[in-house]
């Protein structure tokens with residue numbers, strides 16, 4: 001049955017993904033089921049999106065209540081879901097203004113425009129530059145791709161947006177070396193995700209903050225993957241005590257409904273985008289914002305951040321034990337429920353495929369990292385089960 005479904009898919013859907021040979025049908029808790037009824041433990045969470053797993057109590061109800069009222073109305077009007085979602089996002093971040101988008105890439109686009117406009121207003125002219133990191137990932141649209149430090153993703157689509165200079169992540173001097181009088185912003189992930197799960201060092205992030213302040217550049221932190229509770233704080237930068245001028249969010253922001261945001265501190269909000277500068281038809285529509293609002297409420301009500309904080313040592317110890325036990329794992333990297341195991345001597349894809357066959361969904365990151373980004377509601381028993389399956393296939 002799945003075989004036939006997969007060949008139907010390949011007849012209609014543009015082949016831009018080498019998908020795993022499974023057709024997923026429904027989920028419950030932290031488990032997924034394919035169309036043949038086989039069960040999988042989910043340590044991928046739709047790539048760090050489904051932080052609450054599936055059918056989390058109260059989530060569907062929040063969405064359904066909004067569907068019964070209004071799913072879309074233009075940004076030409078005010079709606080209560082957007083007001084409420086915005087208030088909650090600002091409360092969690094301590095930042096100043098929000099713009100809701102439909103995706104992560106679109107949030108990055110907005111952040112870049114915001115930085116350019118900030119410098120344009122200050123200097124009275126355009127032509128500014130942005131510093132981005134090698135091995136970063138910020139999305140697939142042309143602007144976001146332009147700051148994604150991966151030649152393989154960029155090359156066919158050149159020329160991209162100009163005025164981007166690349167530096168090395170966690171190397172402050174390499175960033176400093178790229179600063180010119182034209183630089184308006186530095187963009188970086190607080191924890192590099194796609195690049196292979198590399199957390200920023202405290203020294204680097206604090207150094208970036210100081211450098212941006214010194215040169216009046218905006219610090220853009222991409223929290224699309226590492227934010228929304230994944231590290232046990234609302235946002236990973238809070239673990240470092242380094243507030244960005246602009247942060248981008250998406251992925252777990254709606255826990256399954258497509259929604260993103262860029263969030264500005266006071267400095268950026270006071271002197272950047274103005275009426276007419278930016279817009280979106282769908283962005284922040286009532287359904288998406290009801291999801292955001294529901295997610296914040298459930299995280300608070302059920303102490304999701306505390307659960308992540310409490311469970312992280314157990315997850316880390318379990319993964320460290322795997323590194324000790326199996327030669328093919330050489331190291332663990334990560335924070336909270338965003339972890340990577342460095343794989344040596346065999347393709348990561350092979351482990352991912354074997355895990356799938358054994359009923360465990362995991363994904364890769366970079367060229368040699370097994371990425372574990374489970375739902376934030378995952379418990380110890382499921383962590384044990386993950387380790388058991390990985391042990392079995394190794």
Ligand SMILES: *Cc1c(COP(=O)(O)O)cnc(C)c1O
Nearest residue numbers: 103104105137138139193224225
């Ligand atoms: C996934 C991701 C993006 C892109 O988000 P989309 O919703 O796929 O456009 C950008 N930045 C980071 C860090 C991501 O992990």
